[in-house]
Amino acid sequence: MKKTYRIDVDCANCANKMEEAARKTEGVKAATVNFMTLKMIVEFQEGQDPKAVMEQVRKNCKKVEDDCEIFL
Amino acid sequence: MNKKQRIMLARILAAALLLVVLNFIPAAGWPRFVLYLAPYLIIGYDILLKALKGIKNRQVFDENFLMAVATVGAIALALYEGSGDFTEAVAVMLFYQVGEWFQSYAVGKSRRNISDLMDIRPDYANVERDGKLEQVDPDEVAVGTVIVVQPGEKVPIDGVVEEGASTLNTAALTGESLPRDVKAGDEIVSGCINMTGVLKIRTTKEFGESTVSKILDLVENASSRKSKSEDFISRFARVYTPAVCIAALALAILPPVARMLILGLPAGWETWIYRALTFLVISCPCALVISIPLSFFAGIGGASKEGVLVKGSNYLETLSQTKIVVFDKTGTLTKGVFEVDGIHHSDIGEEQLVEYAALAECASSHPISKSLQRAYGKEIDRSRVTGIREISGGGVIAKVDGKEVAAGNDKLMDQLGVQYISCHSVGTIIHMAIDGRYAGHIVISDVLKPHSMQAIQALKATGVRKTVMLTGDAEKVACQVAGALGIDQVYSELLPADKVEKVEELLREKPEKAKLAFVGDGINDAPVLRRADIGIAMGAMGSDAAIEAADVVLMDDDPLKIAKAIKISRKCLGIVYQNIVFAIGIKLICLVLGALGIANMWLAIFADVGVMILAVLNAIRALFVKNL
Numbered sequence: 001m002k003k004t005y006r007i008d009v010d011c012a013n014c015a016n017k018m019e020e021a022a023r024k025t026e027g028v029k030a031a032t033v034n035f036m037t038l039k040m041i042v043e044f045q046e047g048q049d050p051k052a053v054m055e056q057v058r059k060n061c062k063k064v065e066d067d068c069e070i071f072l
Numbered sequence: 073m074n075k076k077q078r079i080m081l082a083r084i085l086a087a088a089l090l091l092v093v094l095n096f097i098p099a100a101g102w103p104r105f106v107l108y109l110a111p112y113l114i115i116g117y118d119i120l121l122k123a124l125k126g127i128k129n130r131q132v133f134d135e136n137f138l139m140a141v142a143t144v145g146a147i148a149l150a151l152y153e154g155s156g157d158f159t160e161a162v163a164v165m166l167f168y169q170v171g172e173w174f175q176s177y178a179v180g181k182s183r184r185n186i187s188d189l190m191d192i193r194p195d196y197a198n199v200e201r202d203g204k205l206e207q208v209d210p211d212e213v214a215v216g217t218v219i220v221v222q223p224g225e226k227v228p229i230d231g232v233v234e235e236g237a238s239t240l241n242t243a244a245l246t247g248e249s250l251p252r253d254v255k256a257g258d259e260i261v262s263g264c265i266n267m268t269g270v271l272k273i274r275t276t277k278e279f280g281e282s283t284v285s286k287i288l289d290l291v292e293n294a295s296s297r298k299s300k301s302e303d304f305i306s307r308f309a310r311v312y313t314p315a316v317c318i319a320a321l322a323l324a325i326l327p328p329v330a331r332m333l334i335l336g337l338p339a340g341w342e343t344w345i346y347r348a349l350t351f352l353v354i355s356c357p358c359a360l361v362i363s364i365p366l367s368f369f370a371g372i373g374g375a376s377k378e379g380v381l382v383k384g385s386n387y388l389e390t391l392s393q394t395k396i397v398v399f400d401k402t403g404t405l406t407k408g409v410f411e412v413d414g415i416h417h418s419d420i421g422e423e424q425l426v427e428y429a430a431l432a433e434c435a436s437s438h439p440i441s442k443s444l445q446r447a448y449g450k451e452i453d454r455s456r457v458t459g460i461r462e463i464s465g466g467g468v469i470a471k472v473d474g475k476e477v478a479a480g481n482d483k484l485m486d487q488l489g490v491q492y493i494s495c496h497s498v499g500t501i502i503h504m505a506i507d508g509r510y511a512g513h514i515v516i517s518d519v520l521k522p523h524s525m526q527a528i529q530a531l532k533a534t535g536v537r538k539t540v541m542l543t544g545d546a547e548k549v550a551c552q553v554a555g556a557l558g559i560d561q562v563y564s565e566l567l568p569a570d571k572v573e574k575v576e577e578l579l580r581e582k583p584e585k586a587k588l589a590f591v592g593d594g595i596n597d598a599p600v601l602r603r604a605d606i607g608i609a610m611g612a613m614g615s616d617a618a619i620e621a622a623d624v625v626l627m628d629d630d631p632l633k634i635a636k637a638i639k640i641s642r643k644c645l646g647i648v649y650q651n652i653v654f655a656i657g658i659k660l661i662c663l664v665l666g667a668l669g670i671a672n673m674w675l676a677i678f679a680d681v682g683v684m685i686l687a688v689l690n691a692i693r694a695l696f697v698k699n700l
Contacts, residue, residue, distance in 0.1 A: 004293075010076075010172070010176055011172065011175065011176075011358065011361075011362070012175075012179075012358070012361040012362040012365060012366075013135070013309055013356075013357060013358060013361040013362075016306045016309060016310075016361065017131075017134075019306075032296050032298070034293075034296040035179075035365055036179070036182075036183065036365055036366065036369040037183075037292055037293075037296075037369075038183075039292075039293075039296070041293075041296055063129045063131070064129070064131055064134075065134075066122055066125045066126075066129075067122065
């Protein structure tokens, strides 16, 4: 399953870091952050609950870039 | 400017002003330090905080941390040496923030610019309820609802005109400035702007399935498919910062130790630590990381303004390397509609012959019959026609004005035992026999699009090496079209499956670096569109299959846009490479100069911010593609 989330982040490198962090989160199959349109596209692994996974993704993103937000 | 940016601007100005004022205050020692601390904290407190949080989260190599170390280090050195030169540290922080501010401003600006370009999102739909017009969310309009579009409004949902006639501006969809006329019964696509009359439209799709939604979705998600250059840059950024940091550490420790132990000179710790701090200032890969996606974003935005939708940065990259262009004939190079091209050997007058043919074929909806009816040009009086018999695979026999008219191919004439004259023209030949006597023939052929020849020439001029045409048509027709257009290679009489095979063959033959583009109208060549390195669908307004299968969608059916799309991609990729080389080059030069002690921190920060600003400005250039 694929879902798109709106995000807020200030610098392009931070967006790359968020992408990395999201990819490494458990339950995430693939993740792309589009800095220009401020969107995060997440593909979940089978049988995962997107809500729970996204909470974790958000936590991990906050860790690498304090000044970011994912609108769930 | 948003609130964040305004606050930042105020901080920048305040810090800059303070710095200038402090220059004239003759304080020394600790009071001087305290005075300079004010602008430093005003401009840099958030960086310091972020750096601390970064350490807590074990994200040591982030630019906040590096800027914090560089500036705090510089202040500490100034205190230790007693030079009191705090200006440098404050200025570095100041310029760094100026750079960040500019970046945020420029990105925000181009985000808005590009969404303005694609300003086709309808905000509402008018639905008539109890004789009154009501504005509703287009999402809530069910299929089959009648909506009203007033002059000046956007058509919100795809549908068919029920009532009214008007002129539409399709520029936002196709980049074509010529207005289009519609009347009752015509299909209408969302995103057009109604210019003159009130239209009542019965919707045929939901908003989410309408052309306008599909296009918006496509454009908005385009830059999510990343190109190789973007991947390269994010990989580069990941190694660059740590590498420079390690180099800085080495620079701070190794040379002084070497001087002490091997050369027996004084260590000169201050000098080398200062140079190491200079390294840290240059360690931020911002310019690169921002300018590459921005270039692609601008390029895709500029292209969509011209009616060329590119589905991803990666496709823009591939498009720029296109060396072979394979065309489908019908609907791509030719109009795909048949027209009467010539009338030969008629002894009853050409108009009369066409009239008989049109009347005899009046019951058929075959494209050929339609073209005859169009050529006749007048209302068809069906009462003049009786006893229509369709001869399968041959033609039609009917009584027109009491005369027995036969219209069809060679086989029909043979069957009727009529002597006919073969035609040497290319196209579909309709022989006519009236009362058993041969009356001449009509040549019907598919006509070339007006820009097809120019399009082939333009492609050659952009450096496309080979043009190929694939068609299901007869060899004679194919060769004639290819000859007229100057196409290099022709494969004719192909079934749809053969087309895929031919493209695969061409893909095998070509060198790895030269990319192959296939251009089709998307109707039955979806498999070929997918198979080619890059699939270009044209005239796709409203055709879901084409939008789905292709990588690049041309909104109108002008083949000239293919060359334009390639030029746009070249320009964009050119800018990307300029930025990569420029940004990496300047950084490396600064690193070398910094290590040698020629570049101080001032130069480092100027280089860093300057490169970023220039790279961003250069990236925005990709947006301007009108005159390519």
